Amino acid sequence: MTSTDQQIFLSVRDLKVHFSTEDGIVKAVDGLSFDLAKGKTLGIVGESGSGKSVTNLSILGLHDPARTTIDGEILLDGKDLLTATERELERLRGNKMSMIFQDALASLSPYHTIGTQIGETYRKHTGASKKEARARAIEMLRRVGIPQPDVRVDDYPHQFSGGMRQRAMIAMALVCDPELLIADEPTTALDVTVQAQIMDLLKDLQQEFGTAIIFITHDLGVIADIADDVLVMYGGRCVERGTKQEVLRTPQHPYTLGLMTSMPSLEGSVDVPLNPIPGSPPSLLNPPSGCRFHPRCTFTEKVADGLCSTERPLLDVVDGRGSACHLSLEQREEFFAEFAASRHN
């Protein structure tokens, strides 16, 4: 049911990322583990301060080495990225693994044409000539659905619309046929119809090339569309994981449940107020003790001895499915049952 029986391509083990700042140590990621197989998509759900972006920057080695302490293991096709040299990482970035960022306008150089930027990545990793790189850039633009690619290849980023810029970024990320693609909220800033086009494009490309994709978003609807497996992050930790069906149909963590029940949908009842999660995302400088979600959790008094504020709940994973909560699974089944019933209709 999970990806453990397929070829594991990326393996993250007990990742810890700490930043030293003037105000103290920020524990951005605090013990994260997951696996990803080729041709599969892992959806990471997280909001501000969940540690999702830091996790991905760490995989690519794009963190600031001077102020960052990283522990744990990141294995890409067997190679440990955390002990790799900068040179080795450079050979992998853009080549074997690449990233699509949220803000395409900020991520593309305004001084170079789209074609030059796409071609640059290609030339660096394959030693191709300018002419070959240009031809490859045109081919990639065509593949991502840019009309008149042989003309648009000489345009600058500001001449592209938001959706087109994102496609250009995808073209740049895929030009060397990477085996791992990390997409960090690539559609959050886009209109809903453009988002649908980009999602279709990524799914088609994955089918054609068998790319492993990590897709970060806070939108559960997007997760439902594109992910095979889901990992929910909160306060730098994984609070729940499983297949998309498992997590969306029967969430096991109060935070996941809270996200689902707080969102307005196109079909839900409109005459009752929404059910927001109280409070705000946690500070990572002074994170809450014990379970990082406990200040916002509505189930803490059901747990004996006030454990939620004193002890960190362990993430118990069986067959790729698990969550980190002090409530017993029976208790959660009972309390969440009302929700589960409404979702099964």
Add this chain to the structure above:
Amino acid sequence: MSNATPLLDVSGLTKHFPIRGGFPFPRTVGAVQAVDGLDFQVAAGESLGLVGESGCGKSTTGRLITRLLEPTAGKISYRGQEITHASRKQLAPIRSEIQMIFQDPYASLNPRQTVGKIIAGPMEINGVNPAGGREKRVRELLEIVGLNPEHYNRFPHEFSGGQRQRIGVARALALEPKLIVADEPVSALDVSIQAQVVNLLQKVQQELGIAFVFIAHDLAVVRHFSQRVAVMYLGKIVEIADRDDLYGNPRHPYTRALLSAVPEATADDTPARERIRLVGDVPSPISPPSGCRFRTRCWKATDKCASEAPPLVQVEGNKPGHLTACHYPETAETVAAVLSKDPEAAV
């Protein structure tokens, strides 16, 4: 829909932004037709949702209503009084009644002022002195929006995004307005916070009877908050209706496509909603397509669509108050025909 004078009445509202260029003498070489002939009304205490994608002109419309911009053509009436080209002096007494909430909670608060000063600002500018003093009123407002009144002397940077948006709401309420234009009030917020702010706005609307023009691109949020909804495309309203009519029976192809593009957070293998895929990007508002502006992306456009702009009217099969601008409005049959050809392909 009441027959009383609407709180806000907009007809033929147009805003073109001139583009200057040319050599050697700069002259107007074209115009961005941001908003082109809008007609709509907002009744007292009612919430009108304005949805559309980037570049459709919804934010410009919000600024026109609050007279932060002056229309190029058309008419805006507030409580029966025409304010289309009113001067600042003429607008002064009305300004306290029409307030705005902005999208970016980081850019819309002056970082050098305390929260108390920010919220009291509108009162100071308009020379309003509520009974009991301004400070008391500010503390009341902080409580209404769910913030601690003791934080009166804190600065914006000490608050989170969601809290800053609440400060923006408190500021908008300071003068007891009758109409609030909220321009994407929750899009910049984390998902778990959006619901909090939406609930706050609903509470404000219901308890204080304030009318809203709620501008957003999130169709689910708009559905939750608005009684009437208008869909905009490239400067025009393509469909406007009571909420349940719009979401339950969208007659304009663009409305249908927009609704079908919203991803659902369910893990069923068979999608509950049909997916219509639009090809390409929105055309430029500098040279919008002739006739119907949506025709370049519409799967059933004909020559008529290029030569004749469809009027926004109550087409056959619509309930009263439901207006659609299309020569070939959707029916249940036409959608089925579209999907049976190839449900997966871009249409």
